[in-house]
Amino acid sequence: MDIRGKVVLVTGANRGLGKAFVTALLQAGAAKVYAGARDVASxxxxxxxxxxxxxxxxxxxxxxxxxxxxxxxxxxxxxxxxRGALLDADSVDNLQHHFDVNTLGTLRVTRAFAPVLAKHGGGALINIISVLSWLSSPGAGAYSASKSAQWGLTNGLRSELREQQTLVIGVHPAYIDTDMTAGIEAPKSTPQEVVALTLQGLSEGREEVVISDMGHAVKASLSTERPIYLTR
Incomplete structure (x- = not known):
C-alpha cells in the first residue's frame, strides 16, 4: 500500500514512537494524519x-x-x-491495567474503526506489539503477558478482517529508545528506524514486521528445542 494520499490515525501520538509515526507519515505524503492522545493539548x-x-x-x-x-x-x-514482579502485592491490578491498555485498548479501537476501514476498501490495520510477546524479562511480566495476548488478538483480527480486505500487520520491536525504556541498558532501535521498517512493510503488503537483530533472533529461536524464553 502506498501511504501517499491516505488518511491515517495514530493512537498514542503525543510522544515517542507515536509522534515519530505522525511526523514520518506527513513527510511521506499522507493526506491527513490524526494524532490521537488522551490530552490533545499534549x-x-x-x-x-x-x-x-x-x-x-x-x-x-x-x-x-x-x-x-x-x-x-x-x-x-x-x-x-x-514495571513490577508478577508476585508483587499489586500484581493483579498491574496486570489488569496492562491488559486494559495494551490488549483491550487495541480491540476497542479496532472494533470501532473496522467499519470505517471497510468503507474505504479495507485499508490497513497496524498493531505495534513487541518482541516481549514472545518472551519475558525481569519486571516486565505483566507487559509481556498483555503483549502476548495482543499478538494473539492481532492474529484473530487478521482472520476476521480478511473478508473486508483489510491488511493486518503485527509489528514486533525490541527495545526502542524512548522514555518508556529510559534506564534500560540494552541495544535500542530509534523510533525513526521502527517507523521506516513498518512503513516499508506496509508498502510491501507484509503481515508481520520484526524489528532489529534481537527481534529476529528471538523469533527464530521459537521453533528450536531451547527457545530464548526458556533460557533468559
Whole structure:
C-alpha cells in the first residue's frame, strides 16, 4: 500500500514512537494524519490533526470513530509499561491495567474503526506489539503477558478482517529508545528506524514486521528445542 494520499490515525501520538509515526507519515505524503492522545493539548506536531482519544474509554473511542470517518489506515500504537514482579502485592491490578491498555485498548479501537476501514476498501490495520510477546524479562511480566495476548488478538483480527480486505500487520520491536525504556541498558532501535521498517512493510503488503537483530533472533529461536524464553 502506498501511504501517499491516505488518511491515517495514530493512537498514542503525543510522544515517542507515536509522534515519530505522525511526523514520518506527513513527510511521506499522507493526506491527513490524526494524532490521537488522551490530552490533545499534549500533541504538538505541525500539520497533524489532534484528536481526543482514550483507548480505555469506550465512549471516547466511539467519538473518535465518528469524528475520523475518513480513516483508511489505523495504527494502534498506544501502550503502557509499568514495571513490577508478577508476585508483587499489586500484581493483579498491574496486570489488569496492562491488559486494559495494551490488549483491550487495541480491540476497542479496532472494533470501532473496522467499519470505517471497510468503507474505504479495507485499508490497513497496524498493531505495534513487541518482541516481549514472545518472551519475558525481569519486571516486565505483566507487559509481556498483555503483549502476548495482543499478538494473539492481532492474529484473530487478521482472520476476521480478511473478508473486508483489510491488511493486518503485527509489528514486533525490541527495545526502542524512548522514555518508556529510559534506564534500560540494552541495544535500542530509534523510533525513526521502527517507523521506516513498518512503513516499508506496509508498502510491501507484509503481515508481520520484526524489528532489529534481537527481534529476529528471538523469533527464530521459537521453533528450536531451547527457545530464548526458556533460557533468559
Amino acid at each position: 500533541v504538538n506536531i505541525s500539520g497533524s490533526t489532534p484528536i481526543a482519544l482514550d483507548i480505555t474509554d469506550e465512549a471516547s473511542v466511539q467519538r473518535a470513530a465518528e469524528q475520523c470517518s475518513d480513516v483508511s489506515v489505523l495504527i494502534n500504537n498506544a501502550g503502557a509499561l509499568n
